[in-house]
Amino acid sequence: MKNKYVEIYHNLVKDIQKGEYAAGGTLPSEHELCARFETSRETIRKALNLLSQNGYIQKVRGKGSVVLDRDKFEFPVSGLTSFKELSDRLGQSFQTHVHELTLVKEAKVCRQLNCQEGSYLWKVVRSREIGGERIILDKDYLRQDLVPDLTKDIAQTSLYHYIENELGLDISFAKKEIVVEPVTVEDEEFLDLNGHNQVVVIRSYVYLGDTTAFQFTESRHRPDKFQFVDFARRTKV
């Protein structure tokens, strides 16, 4: 919390969550916020832009920063959220089974990740059990030159937490594709398909802050348990 505008952002989020500003009403004007936080207007505006990007407010010219009804926006299970965050949020009992944790050479994935064709990749296969049923199958490929060591324990708890907090890698953006595909023998083996013959597949390429391609993930979901929520703000250009 060293940046002033981030701090102001958190301050305002807290106020909104406390109900200080009712949905449909407005925040104090930018001028007032300047006075309250003893800062310049551009800094306030940066904080407000963050609020807007995260769906807390919508700025209306001549009117003010309108507070949005966050209940209606029951939020981003999307983005780059990890399974751990997801299941924490759902508040259901969950469990991760690690089926494979090996070093492999896969030319095709290497090409996609822009790394040496001969270099090693970690392959991690995990199934996710929620409420007693195994409904998600995650297959991850990570560049071994960037993640030298990986243990079953890490794969079991949270890969992302390890990568970001222990290794200090800066995950920055991802390209994602969602499609529906027929089940594979692997799905049959590791999931409780419950009669379903199709799965929802999310394929992601994950990049670091310095634009290095870093990881490829295929997340296979039983269709009846799949949900993707998105808040899209239109950029006018």
Added chain:
Amino acid sequence: MKNKYVEIYHNLVKDIQKGEYAAGGTLPSEHELCARFETSRETIRKALNLLSQNGYIQKVRGKGSVVLDRDKFEFPVSGLTSFKELSDRLGQSFQTHVHELTLVKEAKVCRQLNCQEGSYLWKVVRSREIGGERIILDKDYLRQDLVPDLTKDIAQTSLYHYIENELGLDISFAKKEIVVEPVTVEDEEFLDLNGHNQVVVIRSYVYLGDTTAFQFTESRHRPDKFQFVDFARRTKV
């Protein structure tokens, strides 16, 4: 194109598309761009932020604005793209069939849209035919107080074009949910399901720039033809 930073953005996009700046390389520094466009640094930075948000560049501190490989990011079929844009992009022959265009009172939808329970809504049901198969069923509800007149012709060509360009309404953001559901009798009637017994359902609530809830849409896709592409940039807060 009156805003300087938007103009600069378009300029740089054009340059990138012409291959003036190779993927993996950097744009000129912010200082240089200030000189070239004869403007201040904050204005340049606004243009660069737009480029970044739209997946053209990634800014790396101490290094510069790295140009991303746009081919790898084959882009937002997501966001608020309309069917017309989508099919234009796919370059396939397509056709829209209007099955229903009526004024209805639906208390449940009204509540979701925050409008008077007794007020009228346009209900529009359309199927989309691509490559000879009807694979998408769109059900739209629009507030009649905001869209007074609607014709079959408009529903047939492009609802969004009419709403934005003719009516001048400012569509600003949407909340979207994607799930998989069993087919309904309506799906059976209006789609060529080809044996599929599930469809991918995208439900969206669309809002105007002044935060008015405006439209509810349910878009039902045959699973083998469904694809959703997303470019997610992580916001650190």
Added chain:
DNA sequence: AAGTGGTCTAGACCACGCG
């Protein structure tokens, strides 16, 4: 007419990457 946010300027200092 007064108040709101949207754009723009011309500086300043800082943190980081690279040679």
Added chain:
DNA sequence: GCGTGGTCTAGACCACTTA
């Protein structure tokens, strides 16, 4: 050390909404 982007300031003028 130099050049890069990241943050911050203290103004200015404009466009829009509301009373």
